[in-house]
Amino acid sequence: EADIYQTPRYLVIGTGKKITLECSQTMGHDKMYWYQQDPGMELHLIHYSYGVNSTEKGDLSSESTVSRIRTEHFPLTLESARPSHTSQYLCASSGSYEQYFGPGTRLTVT
Amino acid sequence: AQKVTQAQTEISVVEKEDVTLDCVYETRDTTYYLFWYKQPPSGELVFLIRRNSFDEQNEISGRYSWNFQKSTSSFNFTITASQVVDSAVYFCALKRGSNYKLTFGKGTLLTVNP
Numbered sequence: 001e002a003d004i005y006q007t008p009r010y011l012v013i014g015t016g017k018k019i020t021l022e023c024s025q026t027m028g029h030d031k032m033y034w035y036q037q038d039p040g041m042e043l044h045l046i047h048y049s050y051g052v053n054s055t056e057k058g059d060l061s062s063e064s065t066v067s068r069i070r071t072e073h074f075p076l077t078l079e080s081a082r083p084s085h086t087s088q089y090l091c092a093s094s095g096s097y098e099q100y101f102g103p104g105t106r107l108t109v110t
Numbered sequence: 111a112q113k114v115t116q117a118q119t120e121i122s123v124v125e126k127e128d129v130t131l132d133c134v135y136e137t138r139d140t141t142y143y144l145f146w147y148k149q150p151p152s153g154e155l156v157f158l159i160r161r162n163s164f165d166e167q168n169e170i171s172g173r174y175s176w177n178f179q180k181s182t183s184s185f186n187f188t189i190t191a192s193q194v195v196d197s198a199v200y201f202c203a204l205k206r207g208s209n210y211k212l213t214f215g216k217g218t219l220l221t222v223n224p
């Protein structure tokens with residue numbers, strides 16, 4: 001079982017602010033992922049990484065950016081938050097097979 | 111192209127009833143993996159099971175069982191004697207053998223009423 005952490009769990013922020021959602025895992029997984037999900041709805045892959053200094057955009061276009069400087073850390077940044085960014089953001093990591101998910105960050109942009 | 115279809119958007123049952131969640135997949139790969147995840151109201155996705163394409167044995171874990179049939183491209187999930195704590199959104203997912211990304215279905219919202 002993987003241990004994967006996300007902070008903050010909840011965030012309410014005003015339009016135009018810069019935010020960084022943190023994601024860390026302690027299992028040494030090479031692969032990490034960010035998903036965007038409206039509550040109870042489809043999961044949309046927005047970014048993924050197969051290792052340090054490797055990042056790719058996912059299936060859903062996103063204005064966010066990510067970095068992978070350390071194996072265990074995969075932060076997501078929004079330079080200028082907008083109400084359309086209001087959603088839940090789920091981070092995951094994997095070895096060769098199943099992905100393990102963090103608790104998510106529920107972001108509200110007012 | 112890969113695709114996962116969960117035709118049941120919502121299911122509502124009364125406690126102690128058995129319930130089956132359907133999952134149909136499409137892939138051209140011969141090596142692939144299938145998964146089920148549970149997402150309770152708290153929001154976190156919890157991994158439940160993985161099956162690979164070469165293993166069609168059904169699996170049972172407590173009140174949960176899974177029926178994998180390659181002939182019908184289905185990987186159905188049955189909860190026996192459902193409980194209120196089973197209320198959640200359940201996602202079926204598919205992974206190609208050579209790829210690490212998952213293709214998720216749209217999920218089935220299961221509500222178990224007392």
